[in-house]
Amino acid sequence: MKKGPSICMEKIITVKREPIDDAYPTSPSTKTTSTAVATATTTAPAQTLMTKTTPAASLGTATATSGVVTGTASATAVTPSPGAVAPEHKIFYIQPKPELSKTQCTVVSVMQGPSGTTSSTKAVVANAHSKQPVVVISGSPIKLTPLSRAGAALGAGQASSSVGNNITCTLVHVQPLNATSKQNIAPKAGASPSKTPVPLQIQKLVPISVAANSLAKIQPGTTPQFTMAAAPTTSVRHIAPKVSIVSAVPGSQTVRLTTPSLQVRNIAPAEKPAQVPQLAPKPAVTLASSVAQQPRLIVPALPSSMSQISGVTGATAAGNVQFPHGVLSGGVVYLPQQALAPGGFPIAVPMQTSALTTSAQTSMTVNGSSAESSPPSRPRKPCNCTKSQCLKLYCDCFANGEFCNNCNCVNCSNNMERENERSKAIKACLDRNPLAFHPKIGKGRGDSDRRHNKGCHCKRSGCLKNYCECYEAKILCTNLCKCTGCKNFEESPERKTLMHLADAAEVRVKQQNAARTKLESQIEDLPSRPTFLSNSGERLPFSFVTDDVVQATCQCLLAQASNAENEGKPQAMIEKMILEEFGRCLLSIIHTANGTKGKEALLQVTCIFTHIRGPFNFILSPSNWSHGNHPEAEVPECRGVASFNPGFH
DNA sequence: GAGTTTGAAACT
DNA sequence: CAGTTTCAAACTC
Secondary structure, eight states, X not given: OOOOOOOSOSOEEEEOOSSOSOSSOSSOOSOOOTTOOEEOSTTOOEEEEXXXXXXXXXXXXXXXXXXXXXXXBOEEEEOOOGGGSOOTTBOOEEEEOTTOOTTOEEEEEEEEOSTTTTOOEEEEEEEOOOOSOEXXXXXXXXXXEEOOTTOTXXXXXXXXXXXXXXXXXXXXXXXXXXXXXXXXXXXOTTOOTTTSOOOOOOSSXXXXXXXXXXXXXXXXXXXXXXXXXXXXXXXXXXXXXOOOEEOOOTTOOOOOOOGGGOOOOOOSOOOXXXXXXXXXXXXXXXXXXXXXXXXXXXXXXXXXXXXXESSOOTTOTTOOEEOOTTOEETTEEEOOGGGBOTTSOBOOOOTTTOHHHHTTOSTTOBOOOOGGGOOOOOOOOOOOOSSSTTOSTTSHHHHTTOOOOSOOOBSOOOSGGGHHHHHHHHHHHHHHOTTTTSOSEEOOSSXXXXXXXXXXXXXXXXXXSTTSHHHHTTOOOOTTOOOSSOOOSTTOHHHHXXXXXXXXXXXXXXXXXXXXXXXXXXXXXXXXXXXSBOTTSOBOGGGGOOHHHHHHHHHHHHHHHHHHHHTTOOHHHHHHXXXXXXXXXXXXXXXXXXXXXXXXXXXXXXXXXXXXOGGGGGGGSGGGOSSOOOTTOSSOOOSSSXXXXXXXX
């Protein structure tokens, strides 16, 4: 474990598990309980503090989540020690014990210190009556330091509101460690990381606002929702997988949440600012200035490679549970993979028009979202679920931990609009099978290592149709399979025949693609104009219609039109004059081309212009030319304001 | 596109 | 854990 530098703190609250291994173990513990409690304040309120070590912020409930170190903990004031220093990406869950009394506390807000000071972030722990889980997430290494009950370290007016005579209330000082830890944070220039409390040096700041009314709306049994919003002056590129979030619970003392100070500490190199528009351009708000929008906290789901959380609940002794994307648990919504930016970093979800939420906003509607609201998503087959609400593993989207998007499903609940239902469904699935969201096909280093984790149970397909999950994944059946009449084994002649057919088809497709590509490249290589010379070496008529000639012609026409308009001629007359001018221009071209070929060239040029402007063909007739011939002209000469004589090239 | 087949998931 | 039902995808016509 990497030790963080010491910082100016009087005391550190460490969260100890029972048995206490380490306040912040480097490896996730498998010893978990579903309702662990950590007593985290000097007045001994019961809270659950759970930590998890993961590069991406991913949370879950105490019951369904895994990889969270839980356990009955006690608040202990200790001096900084290696074990007390949270490594980066620590996530703190603070969850009131269900049987919390009124005197027990929970964190309701996190705020930054007075501006211009240390910029340390503070968490206020206030009374909580609710059983509602309260989540505190810190993407940055933090230490929890008990402050005085009077909130001396807090900004003016911030603490008083949360303290009542009959309320046990504790202030917790949350201060980020400096940037010397191994996380990808640029150290503050000139600062001594080991001595100076480093303010949250953030390249991209993403305040997370929690609307007051939403907090008021939180009811027991529901999950609080949050909103991730970008400060108007903040250039947000990516939202860190590490965020600091605090939710409030009903009955809690209200404390201002100063979102601008709630900063997300760096994150990914901003490679694509174009992703910014996906962020809701919402000003940071405080609790007092909450908006009516339904806020929600979006926390990235783990990238697939990271999504296996070790050390799970007792139900998952095997150790690995993949918590699916999009699940709302403990007040945290997991984003599906499709909402993650390249590199696994999350993309902020627009608060109101998220493509992830546009679908199935009404019941019994076909689930689809408009193209403009669709996030960049990897190709995926849309589902067609009709009865499962996309909340069963029948639904591929759901099973893959993705939100439905541009699907054809009916009455879809696999979206963030119905995240509560979705969370329950996910929990139900995990209850039935803790590995429900594991990939069915184990990923090995090579194809030979790929195998179906459960094996198929085919009876009639011979495992040679896509009904068979092994065959569909293009892997052989294994001894895990319980299929009957299996023909999906190495030496199977039927399989070989199919493979040959498939190979032949693949070759055919490749050949067709190659031929198409070649043809397209040849077409691109073709000259934009046909050959200018005939077989006899003569310059063909259309070779005189160069870009310059066309441009000159157009200018003549425009000039003619302008003149006609200036003279106040009626519309019909203007059109007539333009056509006449066009005829003169053509005549000039024709005469040039006509130098050697005469009428033959005239006909060919006529064909050219007829092809281009069929209706004007009539003007090629000399009887329609009001201005006679221009035998000397090589290029059109304008009678209007424009005059252009580029000559032929 | 409608109907059938199939096997995983869900349920009992 | 086994049998049955439900479900959506794959498949056929």
